[in-house]
Amino acid sequence: MQHIIDRFISYVTIDSQSDPESETTPSTKKQWDIARKLAKDLESIGMEEVSLDNKGYIMATLASNCEEAIPVIGFISHYDTSPDFSGKDVKPRVIPEYDGKDIVLHEKDSILLSPSYFEELSQYKGQTLIVTDGTTLLGADDKAGITEIITAMEFLIRNPEIKHGKIRVGFTPDEEIGRGAHHFDVEKFGADWAYTVDGSQIGELEYENFNAASAHITASGKSVHPGYAKGKMVNAISLINRLIAQLPEKEVPEHTEGREGFFHIHKLSGSIEQAELEMIIRDHDLESFEKRKALLKELVASLNLENEACFSIEVKDQYFNMKEKITPVFHIVEIAKEAMESVGVTPIIKPIRGGTDGSQLSYMGLPCPNIFAGGHNFHGKYEYLPVQSMMKAVDVIVKICEITRNKKLQPHERN
Numbered sequence: 001m002q003h004i005i006d007r008f009i010s011y012v013t014i015d016s017q018s019d020p021e022s023e024t025t026p027s028t029k030k031q032w033d034i035a036r037k038l039a040k041d042l043e044s045i046g047m048e049e050v051s052l053d054n055k056g057y058i059m060a061t062l063a064s065n066c067e068e069a070i071p072v073i074g075f076i077s078h079y080d081t082s083p084d085f086s087g088k089d090v091k092p093r094v095i096p097e098y099d100g101k102d103i104v105l106h107e108k109d110s111i112l113l114s115p116s117y118f119e120e121l122s123q124y125k126g127q128t129l130i131v132t133d134g135t136t137l138l139g140a141d142d143k144a145g146i147t148e149i150i151t152a153m154e155f156l157i158r159n160p161e162i163k164h165g166k167i168r169v170g171f172t173p174d175e176e177i178g179r180g181a182h183h184f185d186v187e188k189f190g191a192d193w194a195y196t197v198d199g200s201q202i203g204e205l206e207y208e209n210f211n212a213a214s215a216h217i218t219a220s221g222k223s224v225h226p227g228y229a230k231g232k233m234v235n236a237i238s239l240i241n242r243l244i245a246q247l248p249e250k251e252v253p254e255h256t257e258g259r260e261g262f263f264h265i266h267k268l269s270g271s272i273e274q275a276e277l278e279m280i281i282r283d284h285d286l287e288s289f290e291k292r293k294a295l296l297k298e299l300v301a302s303l304n305l306e307n308e309a310c311f312s313i314e315v316k317d318q319y320f321n322m323k324e325k326i327t328p329v330f331h332i333v334e335i336a337k338e339a340m341e342s343v344g345v346t347p348i349i350k351p352i353r354g355g356t357d358g359s360q361l362s363y364m365g366l367p368c369p370n371i372f373a374g375g376h377n378f379h380g381k382y383e384y385l386p387v388q389s390m391m392k393a394v395d396v397i398v399k400i401c402e403i404t405r406n407k408k409l410q411p412h413e414r415n
Contacts, residue, residue: 001128004390008130008147009092011037011079012139017087018080018174025183026056026080026173034079038146038171045154047169055183056173062153063166070165070405074194075152075397076357076368077145078175081137082379091133094387100125105381106134113382120201120376121384128387138383140375145197146171148373148390152397164401168194172357178318181360191366193332195400196358199372201348202389203340207326207333207369208351209359210261210282211289212318215296217243217279220310223272236275239303239310240268243277246299259284259351261292284321284351319355325362326369333369335407339399340371345392348372371396 014034019027026032039052039060047060064070081087095103100122103113111134115121132138149169156162168191172180175198199206221236247263256262261283268277281296283289293315300313326333333349340347358368374389 001387001391004147004151004394005094005128005130005387007151008140008143008385008390011143011146012090012092015088015090016080016139017083018177018179019083020177025179027177027179028080031056031080031173035171035173038079038150041150042153042169045150046157047153053185057184058169058171059189060153060169061166062156062164062169064164065160066163066165066405071192071409072166072168072190073401073404074168074170074189074191074366075149076170076172076194076196076361077142077149077198077373078172078180078357079143079146080173080176080180081139081143082141082176084379085137085381086135087137087139090136090139092130092138093133095129095131098124098127098129103129103131105132109134111381113384118377118382124386124388129384130387131384132381134381137378137380138375138385140373140383140385141378142175142198142373144375144385144390144393145373148197148393148397152394152401155394155398156401162398162402164405167401170194175357178355180357181364184357184361184364186361186364186366189366193329193367194358194361195332195336195397196356196361196368196370197373197393197397198356198358199370200375200378202372202374202386202392203346203348204372205333205336205340205347205349205369206352206356206371207349208259208284208323209319209321209356210284210352210354211286211320212355213281213289213293214316214318215277215279215281215293216314217277217300218312219243219270219275219277220312221272221274233272234307234310235272236310237270237272239307240270240275240277243299243303243311257353261285261288263292263296280318281315282353284323286321286324319359320363322356322359322362322368326367329367331407331409332367335400335403336369336371336396339396339403342403343392343395343399345396
């Protein structure tokens with residue numbers, strides 16, 4: 001247990017936050033610090049073909065120890081952390097045999113990690129937890145996944161009696177700002193399929209995610225002295241408010257769950273002359289997704305007829321539901337499910353209410369479901385990671401490699 005704890009802590013204490021405002025890849029220079037360390041760690045455990053390219057993408061190989069033809073499988077995680085909360089000077093704390101009570105993260109500011117608020121915390125009573133000091137995020141998203149993949153590869157190298165095919169490992173920058181797969185060389189990676197190890201609680205197995213688009217809407221107005229504005233002023237802020245009022249009231253993140261889609265306004269700014277709105281559109285169902293985009297354009301067109309073309313709109317697709325690409329090769333999900341069950345983990349199969357590198361990779365020709373990494377409360381000071389969940393994730397990765405070999409699948413079956 002201590003070995004995996006030490007490895008995880010060595011990664012989370014390196015600041016590797018990404019930056020959505022940057023145009024470089026990686027988006028921050030500090031991501032190179034952990035990238036170089038990861039490449040060295042892969043070499044030190046005996047991985048082959050370790051590469052770190054000029055965009056910060058790391059790949060490595062564990063050669064097959066079997067003579068028969070076996071599909072090449074991959075495991076992928078990202079090493080950047082979210083820009084939503086500080087990732088500088090992370091000071092993780094290990095709590096052995098958690099007693100099920102409140103955990104004081106920061107005594108001075110009375111910051112508590114409490115099962116009365118985070119109910120799932122109670123299921124880890126008696127286990128070893130890694131928590132924050134209440135001033136930063138932890139970084140289990142997704143340094144837990146990286147730790148688990150490296151530990152699993154190390155285990156396979158040290159136990160050659162476990163037979164497996166060729167295994168590829170990939171670590172990416174900038175996943176937290178939606179760019180993790182942008183420069184991923186699928187052909188170089190050369191896997192028939194892969195798994196992102198980037199889920200949350202133990203047992204998560206996901207092969208569905210949102211279809212996603214962004215919308216940028218601008219309203220143009222006319223500023224006139226308010227005392228003499230009748231019939232002359234056009235207030236861009238009021239126009240934007242009229243648009244918002246016509247959106248479905250309950251189809252927003254705070255009122256939806258499961259496979260329910262939504263419109264989400266995340267930025268609003270402006271003046272009388274010009275106001276701007278930025279939103280995201282999400283839906284698991286492709287037909288409903290297209291209807292949402294159409295509705296937004298129809299509302300803008302209708303308001304333009306009333307207000308002499310005061311609106312402009314730009315809608316951009318961001319990613320699509322990977323279910324469309326994974327369903328034809330569903331055996332890769334069944335392998336992960338079987339692996340979990342064989343090591344005593346109950347699979348929790350559910351749609352992702354968000355995106356994943358696996359979505360983009362699936363549409364780039366690499367089918368890529370997502371499996372748990374074990375952490376909770378990502379992107380904030382209440383983030384925590386049960387060590388036993390990490391260890392089970394290692395077991396699942398190893399078992400996936402074993403099952404893939406034993407299934408006698410042919411490499412071409414991915415298509």
